[in-house]
Amino acid sequence: MRKSAFVLLFVSSLLALAWSKAPACTSVRIKTADNLVFYARTMEGEWTLRTVLGIVPRGTAYRGTLPDGSAKGVAWKNKYAFVGMFDFGMPLASDGMNEKGLVVGQLFLPGYAGYEPFEASRAGKTLAQYEFGTWLLSTFGSVAEVRKGYRQVRVCQGPSDTAGPLPLHYVIHDPTGDCVVIEFTPGKVTLYENPLGVMTNSPTFDWLLTNLDNYINLSVDNVPRKTLKGVTLKQFGEGSGLYGLPGDYSPPSRFVRMVALSQAALPAKGADAGLNQAITILDDVDIPLGAVRGFEGKEARFDKTIWSVVADTARLRYYYRSMDNKNWRYVDLAKAFAGARGIQSIPVFIPVDYPDTTAQATPMQN
Numbered sequence: 384m385r386k387s388a389f390v391l392l393f394v395s396s397l398l399a400l401a402w403s404k405a406p407a408c409t410s411v412r413i414k415t416a417d418n419l420v421f422y423a424r425t426m427e428g429e430w431t432l433r434t435v436l437g438i439v440p441r442g443t444a445y446r447g448t449l450p451d452g453s454a455k456g457v458a459w460k461n462k463y464a465f466v467g468m469f470d471f472g473m474p475l476a477s478d479g480m481n482e483k484g485l486v487v488g489q490l491f492l493p494g495y496a497g498y499e500p501f502e503a504s505r506a507g508k509t510l511a512q513y514e515f516g517t518w519l520l521s522t523f524g525s526v527a528e529v530r531k532g533y534r535q536v537r538v539c540q541g542p543s544d545t546a547g548p549l550p551l552h553y554v555i556h557d558p559t560g561d562c563v564v565i566e567f568t569p570g571k572v573t574l575y576e577n578p579l580g581v582m583t584n585s586p587t588f589d590w591l592l593t594n595l596d597n598y599i600n601l602s603v604d605n606v607p608r609k610t611l612k613g614v615t616l617k618q619f620g621e622g623s624g625l626y627g628l629p630g631d632y633s634p635p636s637r638f639v640r641m642v643a644l645s646q647a648a649l650p651a652k653g654a655d656a657g658l659n660q661a662i663t664i665l666d667d668v669d670i671p672l673g674a675v676r677g678f679e680g681k682e683a684r685f686d687k688t689i690w691s692v693v694a695d696t697a698r699l700r701y702y703y704r705s706m707d708n709k710n711w712r713y714v715d716l717a718k719a720f721a722g723a724r725g726i727q728s729i730p731v732f733i734p735v736d737y738p739d740t741t742a743q744a745t746p747m748q749n
Contacts (some may be wrong), residue, residue, distance in 0.1 A: 412562060413664065415654075419697045422486045425688050426690050434468055438729070445518070448514060450504055487554065490553075490583065491552075495585050524689075571629055581645065583638040602624065654695060
């Protein structure tokens with residue numbers, strides 16, 4: 384099957400699931416005391432994705448998709464090789480890291496995203512919103528380069544079916560700790576500086592930052608005793624620090640929680656300790672099956688954490704796990720790219736007793 388046919392299948396499948404279900408995504412940056420940078424991210428939803436981990440070598444050819452579904456948009460070849468999570472087994476990454484340590488995450492922005500109007504005269508510079516993250520990963524080596532060059536393409540609404548558009552915004556990190564968020568909203572394209580390194584879903588990023596003002600009194604210190612007219616009030620036990628931190632799974636609450644935990648955690652030192660800290664903090668947004676649910680008629684539907692990733696930007700390792708296997712596995716980017724011949728894939732959803740730390744990559748059909 385040709386790549387353009389794969390892309391159309393990807394779009395129709397993802398649209399049918401993503402719009403009405405409003406999936407949850409969370410990402411957070413962890414920086415160690417010795418300035419190593421880790422990016423951690425989850426993907427949640429009611430459904431099960433056909434995700435593979437893809438390995439995309441330099442020189443891989445892509446062509447942007449126009450709103451009518453034709454593959455006549457911007458043509459490009461990978462300047463940088465990258466690995467990423469390919470939902471529905473497609474050559475378009477929902478999340479990934481390239482050989483320079485640049486990380487791009489596509490997160491959902493339902494109710495707020497709106498893309499640039501299509502102009503036939505600029506078709507040769509156009510791609511669909513679900514291709515933008517892949518273009519960033521394969522084109523730029525740092526966040527500074529992204530700032531200068533992200534407007535080289537025109538990002539339009541890709542083909543839609545009756546399920547509606549696929550609402551995305553984009554978070555970009557690099558090994559220096561630099562981070563930006565790019566959002567397309569109706570009539571506006573905004574690049575936000577993101578010094579806190581956290582991203583979730585709706586509302587837009589500026590609102591999520593403003594909402595932090597509601598938690599200005601949060602403190603990491605355990606609550607001290609107070610005496611009222613001879614009556615002593617005291618905490619029941621240790622753990623009263625960060626009292627009032629929201630614990631639900633809504634995007635604003637997850638944003639506040641990730642900011643608080645990533646800023647309060649004592650900086651780890653070294654790559655292994657940094658990895659452990661990133662995993663520990665990310666675990667706080669892992670959704671147990673049944674904790675968040677909805678109904679279609681009388682049928683209950685349950686949100687769950689479908690997959691999680693951690694990008695080690697110093698050692699260039701991309702760690703991943705799935706809802707059916709909580710053991711972390713990883714791909715060493717240098718080794719993966721050295722042997723890659725065309726786009727390769729590694730299974731993500733495999734039994735928990737799978738024997739290897741890393742899996743054998745197999746070619747994907749283009």
